Amino acid sequence: MRLLPPANGNRDIAQLQEDLPQEQLDNRKDPDKKREALKEIIADYNARYGTNFSLDTFDLYYQDIQKRIKDQKYPNRDLPREQKIDLTIVVDMLLTGFDSQYLNTLYVDKNLKHHGLIQAFSRTNRVLNDSKPYGNILDFRAQKEAVDEAITLFSGEAGERAREIWLVDPAPVVVGKLAEAVEKLQAFMQSQGLECQPEEVANLKGDEGRAAFINHFKEVQRLRTQLDQYTDLDEATHTQIEEVLPTDTLRAFQGVYLDVAARLKAEQGKAADPADPVQQLDFEFVLFDSALIDYDYIMKLIERFSAKGPKKQKMTRDELIGLLRSNAKFLDEREEIIEYVNTLKEGEGLSEQQIREGYERFKTEKYARAVAEIAAKHGLAPEALQGFIDGILRRMIFDPDALTELMQPLGLSWKARAQKELELMEDLAPLLRKLAQGKEISGLEVYDHA
Secondary structure, eight states, rough: OOOOOOOOOOOHHHHHHOHHHHHHHHHHHHHHHHHHHHHHHHHHHHHHHOOOOOGHHHHHHHHHHHHHGGGOOOEESSSSSGSSSSOOOOBBBBTTTTOOOTTOOOESSSOOHHHHHHHHHHHHHOSSSTTSSOEEESSSOOHHHHHHHHHHHHHHHOOOHHHHHSSOOHHHHHHHHHHHHHHHHHHHHTTOOOSSSSSGGGGHHHHHHHHHHHHHHHHHHHHHHHHHHHHHOOOHHHHHHHSSSOOOHHHHHHHHHHHHHHHHHHHHOOOSSOOOOGGOOOGGGGGGOOOSSOHHHHHHHHHHHHHHHHGGOOHHEEEHHHHHHTTTTOOOOOHHHHHHHSSSSOOOOOOOOHHHHHHHHHHHHHHHHHHHHHHTTTTTOHHHHHHHHHHHHHOOOOOOOHHHHHHGOOOOOHHHHHHHHHHHHHHHHHHHHHTTTTTOTTTGGGGTTT
C-alpha cells in the first residue's frame, strides 16, 4: 500500500501529488482508510520517540525523520542509537531533495528512469570520507538498461565510458589492485632489507623510510576499505582477498601503521624544511575507522571475553587487543582500554555494567596517579593542580591567568616562572587532551610546538 500525506494546503506536498500520478491514483482508493493508516504510523512514531506529531503537522514529522537519519553523524556514546533512524521505507519522498552522507545502501523495488533514477541513486552516493567512498544500490527490478540509459544521458558519454564514470570497478578488479598494492609494499620492505611483516616496520631507518611505509600501506588499506563496501562478494572472492593479505596480518599492520602515524604526526610542523617527507604526509586516519566498532561495541566484546562459557564463542585477549590497536577510533584511549583488559580475568563473568563501571574507576585512578606524579615532579600541590585541570575541562578553555596563579606559590622570577610553565605544560598537555576525550580545548594549541 502506498501512502502520501494529505496536502492540507501545503503547496510542496500538493505539487508532489501532481507530479506522481500513480500515487495520486492510488490515494483515490480508500482515502479514509489510508488516512487512518497514516495516523497509526505517526502515532507509532510518537510513541517510539516521545514526539507529538499529527497529520496537521506532517511537515514537522517529515523534518524530524530527516534529522534522525542525519543524526547518524553522532557516535552512540554522545547520542543513543535508539534516538536515530537506521532504516527508512519510502515510496517517493526522500528519494529526491534529501541528502545524508551517512546513508550507504538503497534498496530499490520500484521502476525508475532518467532524472528520477539518478536523483534516487544519488541519495546514497554522497561521499562521507574515505571510509565510505561510494554508496550501494540493491536493485530488485533488474533495471540495467534503465541505469545505462540514465547514466549515458546525464554523463554525456556513451556505453562503457559512461559506466566507468558513474559505477565503481567490479570486485575482481579491485582485488587485482589490492594484490598490486601489497606487492609494492613487499618490494619496499625488501628494498629496506626487511621482510614484509608487521613486526619489521619498527626496524625501518629514518623518517623517510617510515613515511614511505605510511604511503604504501595507506593504499593497501584504501583498497581493503573499498572491498568492504561490496555486499555481494562470493566465498571464492573472500578467499582470494584473504590469500592476498590475511586478516590477522592486515590487522597487525593496521596497528603498526597507527603507532607510526601517531609519532610522525606529532613531528609535523616542527621541521623547517617543507620538502621533508613527514611534512607532506596525509595520514587519512579515517581509513582505519569503523562505524560499527564504537565504544559500546568494545564494551560488549569485553563482556564476552569476561563471560563464562565455551572459549570458541568468545574473543581471546589477543584478538580483542588486536582489534583495539587496528582501529583509529580508539587512538587516544586505546592504551587505557588495553591496560584495563589486561587487568581482567577471562571467564570471570562480569556484566557489561560492571565492566563499564570498572573501566571508569580504572581511568579515574590512573589519571589521579598521573596528576600526582606531575605535581610532585614540578613541586606543586596535587589538589591545586587538580583544581587547575578541573577548571580547564569545565570550560574547555585553557586559562593562562590560572596557570600563573598555580605557579605563584613557587615564588619564581618572571623568567624562571615562564620556563617552569613550559616544562609543566609539556607534561600536562597530553593528559589534558586525553581527559578531553577528543574535544578541543581552546588555547591549548599554543603548547603544541613549544
